[in-house]
Amino acid sequence: MEKSNTDALLENNRLYAGGQATHRPGHPGMQPIQPSRRVAVVACMDARLDVEDLLGLQTGEAHIIRNAGGVINEDAIRCLIISHHLLNTHEIILVHHTRCGMLAFTDDLLRAGLEGDAAAEKLIGQATGRAFVSAGKASASPAAFQAFRGPPEPLDAPRSDASTERIAADVRRGLSIILNHPWLPTAGPDAITVRGFIYDVDTGRLEEVSYPGPMGGFG
Amino acid sequence: MEKSNTDALLENNRLYAGGQATHRPGHPGMQPIQPSRRVAVVACMDARLDVEDLLGLQTGEAHIIRNAGGVINEDAIRCLIISHHLLNTHEIILVHHTRCGMLAFTDDLLRAGLEGDAAAEKLIGQATGRAFVSAGKASASPAAFQAFRGPPEPLDAPRSDASTERIAADVRRGLSIILNHPWLPTAGPDAITVRGFIYDVDTGRLEEVSYPGPMGGFG
Amino acid sequence: MEKSNTDALLENNRLYAGGQATHRPGHPGMQPIQPSRRVAVVACMDARLDVEDLLGLQTGEAHIIRNAGGVINEDAIRCLIISHHLLNTHEIILVHHTRCGMLAFTDDLLRAGLEGDAAAEKLIGQATGRAFVSAGKASASPAAFQAFRGPPEPLDAPRSDASTERIAADVRRGLSIILNHPWLPTAGPDAITVRGFIYDVDTGRLEEVSYPGPMGGFG
Amino acid sequence: MEKSNTDALLENNRLYAGGQATHRPGHPGMQPIQPSRRVAVVACMDARLDVEDLLGLQTGEAHIIRNAGGVINEDAIRCLIISHHLLNTHEIILVHHTRCGMLAFTDDLLRAGLEGDAAAEKLIGQATGRAFVSAGKASASPAAFQAFRGPPEPLDAPRSDASTERIAADVRRGLSIILNHPWLPTAGPDAITVRGFIYDVDTGRLEEVSYPGPMGGFG
Numbered sequence: 001m002e003k004s005n006t007d008a009l010l011e012n013n014r015l016y017a018g019g020q021a022t023h024r025p026g027h028p029g030m031q032p033i034q035p036s037r038r039v040a041v042v043a044c045m046d047a048r049l050d051v052e053d054l055l056g057l058q059t060g061e062a063h064i065i066r067n068a069g070g071v072i073n074e075d076a077i078r079c080l081i082i083s084h085h086l087l088n089t090h091e092i093i094l095v096h097h098t099r100c101g102m103l104a105f106t107d108d109l110l111r112a113g114l115e116g117d118a119a120a121e122k123l124i125g126q127a128t129g130r131a132f133v134s135a136g137k138a139s140a141s142p143a144a145f146q147a148f149r150g151p152p153e154p155l156d157a158p159r160s161d162a163s164t165e166r167i168a169a170d171v172r173r174g175l176s177i178i179l180n181h182p183w184l185p186t187a188g189p190d191a192i193t194v195r196g197f198i199y200d201v202d203t204g205r206l207e208e209v210s211y212p213g214p215m216g217g218f219g
Numbered sequence: 220m221e222k223s224n225t226d227a228l229l230e231n232n233r234l235y236a237g238g239q240a241t242h243r244p245g246h247p248g249m250q251p252i253q254p255s256r257r258v259a260v261v262a263c264m265d266a267r268l269d270v271e272d273l274l275g276l277q278t279g280e281a282h283i284i285r286n287a288g289g290v291i292n293e294d295a296i297r298c299l300i301i302s303h304h305l306l307n308t309h310e311i312i313l314v315h316h317t318r319c320g321m322l323a324f325t326d327d328l329l330r331a332g333l334e335g336d337a338a339a340e341k342l343i344g345q346a347t348g349r350a351f352v353s354a355g356k357a358s359a360s361p362a363a364f365q366a367f368r369g370p371p372e373p374l375d376a377p378r379s380d381a382s383t384e385r386i387a388a389d390v391r392r393g394l395s396i397i398l399n400h401p402w403l404p405t406a407g408p409d410a411i412t413v414r415g416f417i418y419d420v421d422t423g424r425l426e427e428v429s430y431p432g433p434m435g436g437f438g
Numbered sequence: 439m440e441k442s443n444t445d446a447l448l449e450n451n452r453l454y455a456g457g458q459a460t461h462r463p464g465h466p467g468m469q470p471i472q473p474s475r476r477v478a479v480v481a482c483m484d485a486r487l488d489v490e491d492l493l494g495l496q497t498g499e500a501h502i503i504r505n506a507g508g509v510i511n512e513d514a515i516r517c518l519i520i521s522h523h524l525l526n527t528h529e530i531i532l533v534h535h536t537r538c539g540m541l542a543f544t545d546d547l548l549r550a551g552l553e554g555d556a557a558a559e560k561l562i563g564q565a566t567g568r569a570f571v572s573a574g575k576a577s578a579s580p581a582a583f584q585a586f587r588g589p590p591e592p593l594d595a596p597r598s599d600a601s602t603e604r605i606a607a608d609v610r611r612g613l614s615i616i617l618n619h620p621w622l623p624t625a626g627p628d629a630i631t632v633r634g635f636i637y638d639v640d641t642g643r644l645e646e647v648s649y650p651g652p653m654g655g656f657g
Numbered sequence: 658m659e660k661s662n663t664d665a666l667l668e669n670n671r672l673y674a675g676g677q678a679t680h681r682p683g684h685p686g687m688q689p690i691q692p693s694r695r696v697a698v699v700a701c702m703d704a705r706l707d708v709e710d711l712l713g714l715q716t717g718e719a720h721i722i723r724n725a726g727g728v729i730n731e732d733a734i735r736c737l738i739i740s741h742h743l744l745n746t747h748e749i750i751l752v753h754h755t756r757c758g759m760l761a762f763t764d765d766l767l768r769a770g771l772e773g774d775a776a777a778e779k780l781i782g783q784a785t786g787r788a789f790v791s792a793g794k795a796s797a798s799p800a801a802f803q804a805f806r807g808p809p810e811p812l813d814a815p816r817s818d819a820s821t822e823r824i825a826a827d828v829r830r831g832l833s834i835i836l837n838h839p840w841l842p843t844a845g846p847d848a849i850t851v852r853g854f855i856y857d858v859d860t861g862r863l864e865e866v867s868y869p870g871p872m873g874g875f876g
Contacts, residue, residue, distance in 0.1 A: 120875050146800075215774070506740070583735055
């Protein structure tokens with residue numbers, strides 16, 4: 001069976017984690033708009049991820065979608081619909097990662113802090129180690145910050161089984177959202193495929209997340 | 220006056236466009252979560268942009284936020300609030316680009332096509348050069364595809380004054396949205412700064428967009 | 439076959455349009471939280487619609503969800519999920535109406551006017567007959583104003599075949615969105631049902647919209 | 658000083674709570690699209706609220722916007738912008754209420770239940786007294802259910818100081834969101850005004866919520 005692009009990129013990642021970068025950082029000259037590997041990656045915005053480097057992608061090969069947490073929210077779906085239906089990608093790769101900031105706060109905490117709740121302001125300052133300055137007012141948007149479910153842990157805490165499962169649950173939610181959205185085909189000639197991974201920022205390695213599986217509770 | 224990070228990265232871009240890549244693609248080992256240059260970049264997902272390469276960023280220096288068009292929508296604001304208030308960035312760089320796919324369709328066209336409108340399906344197929352397959356049903360989400368305002372042009376059309384102004388108008392909208400959001404401070408010690416650019420995918424060069432200025436009509 | 443609540447309320451509407459109001463406007467005293475008719479109505483916010491009056495509903499019988507246009511967007515879905523899964527409703531009624539304001543503008547026109555585009559400001563002032571004052575700045579939210587598709591007509595224009603079809607298309611989009619949302623069951627013991635109507639503000643009469651059918655083009 | 662419409666409607670409410678309904682439920686014949694009192698009300702969808710009755714509004718006088726909780730989210734802002742800028746309203750009234758369903762669950766609980774988390778399914782069934790049926794899949798939309806902040810209480814529990822403060826905090830958030838949105842003017846000739854109230858479903862009485870004041874913590 002012909003190897004998928006995802007499998008090919010996973011091999012690049014093993015080289016990357018082993019110290020052998022395969023990404024070529026120069027400007028490639030003129031290229032067509034359609035990603036040549038027909039791949040779209042959704043990853044976290046975290047500065048320690050260079051998606052093209054860790055997957056050994058060359059410029060022009062894949063759409064790179066990145067947001068806080070690499071979550072599959074309304075905007076990620078917007079991007080994937082445009083990527084597939086207009087620009088012909090069909091393999092989707094989700095990349096969350098260890099030590100993610102989305103493990104270290106709750107939506108209500110950040111929202112209350114921005115609104116001016118003194119206890120929240122103080123806690124955010126302690127958790128982030130910076131002088132948090134509240135806006136002292138409310139906003140309807142963003143409707144959710146999409147912090148990962150479960151009890152917050154210290155910012156940038158080393159990897160643990162508990163945090164890995166919280167991250168994996170969010171990857172699985174992302175997979176389920178993509179596979180059940182009315183505008184992303186999962187059967188027939190136009191079908192997309194999607195797989196999810198956790199990137200270890202310390203080692204550079206990608207690990208696949210099993211699916212289906214637990215998508216997180218409500219603690 | 221001390222040079223801003225944005226100015227330093229613009230110099231890297233000149234080298235990049237001149238054929239001299241300064242980004243180092245290897246895994247950098249362990250790094251702290253806070254971006255070391257305190258920079259957050261919002262750019263388009265287009266495969267022809269490698270943001271770290273074109274800005275000469277090293278892994279660990281900046282948050283990289285990417286979506287279809289590099290538009291400043293609810294999710295980009297979500298990411299920038301987390302980037303600033305929790306992870307200490309304060310310089311924001313917006314990067315749109317020439318030949319962008321967001322110039323080549325309208326929200327209503329894509330939506331009608333996905334819903335099953337035959338004329339829309341046919342037009343999307345012709346515009347994209349691929350076999351567009353409609354979902355034949357409606358969806359409330361995404362609420363908007365955020366195609367750039369103005370009459371659509373052929374997909375991947377070469378740069379023109381008209382398309383450059385449509386792109387610049389969207390960059391200015393993004394700047395205005397960031398500078399007027401209740402939760403992003405623009406004065407005082409915690410203030411953020413933001414500048415917008417158009418990246419020429421053919422030459423590799425960044426050009427700054429003047430602000431304030433026209434943010435687009437309603438044609 | 440036992441008459442559905444929707445059919446019973448349609449009969450009330452015939453009386454209402456005939457000048458015989460059946461809604462009792464007094465405070466009913468204490469009632470349980472679950473709507474006694476297990477009905478949820480989604481209607482436009484237009485001042486000429488009193489939903490309880492035109493359907494002959496008594497206080498405590500139905501959830502009343504109202505927004506600009508009575509559109510089925512992310513928030514209407516939020517409300518319907520809470521209404522069904524937590525508060526036990528299962529019959530959904532959509533009510534659009536003639537002379538609707540959502541026929542008289544486009545998203546881009548209102549957005550450009552609020553951002554400070556002079557031509558848009560002028561046109562909005564003429565179309566609404568009031569002194570439109572621009573905010574002179576952009577906002578990411580709301581992501582869409584959800585004006586009905588098709589060429590705008592004068593505000594409050596008398597009913598026409600063209601406007602009735604534009605309204606019916608939006609009703610059908612709403613029906614399709616509800617019937618295809620992953621979190622609203624349409625089969626099995628927990629299934630919801632949904633029917634859509636156009637209310638004639640001049641005569642007080644409801645007319646059912648056929649479904650499936652055209653959901654609007656992209657002109 | 659000329660009495661505001663809001664004050665006049667509060668007097669109608671005293672009559673309503675005293676058993677004297679002033680709303681006339683018949684079809685009023687043809688009316689202009691602009692609300693004659695230039696008022697827009699945002700209230701909860703709860704079946705025990707008939708907004709026109711409890712405020713003694715006549716058909717044609719006010720825009721009625723209703724959603725789960727009467728919260729000021731992106732859609733409520735969409736409606737208020739259209740109501741003010743296109744249809745000339747300028748007095749906004751927020752109406753939350755006692756025994757509200759939004760006091761009785763958390764976003765994560767409902768989301769986890771819909772996704773198929775067994776513990777969440779069981780708890781929702783117990784809390785609502787109905788056979789909750791999970792969708793067994795995730796959805797990106799709605800991004801938030803906007804349950805009120807704070808520890809959930811039993812569904813439809815009698816009014817308490819704790820629940821009243823949770824409701825008041827959400828009213829104040831709504832006021833702050835409206836007063837700080839870039840597209841809703843609060844100064845100059847085009848300014849809007851807004852006041853918030855809690856409606857007691859048992860007595861029919863409205864009580865004003867003081868503003869500014871606490872907007873809720875993050876417990």
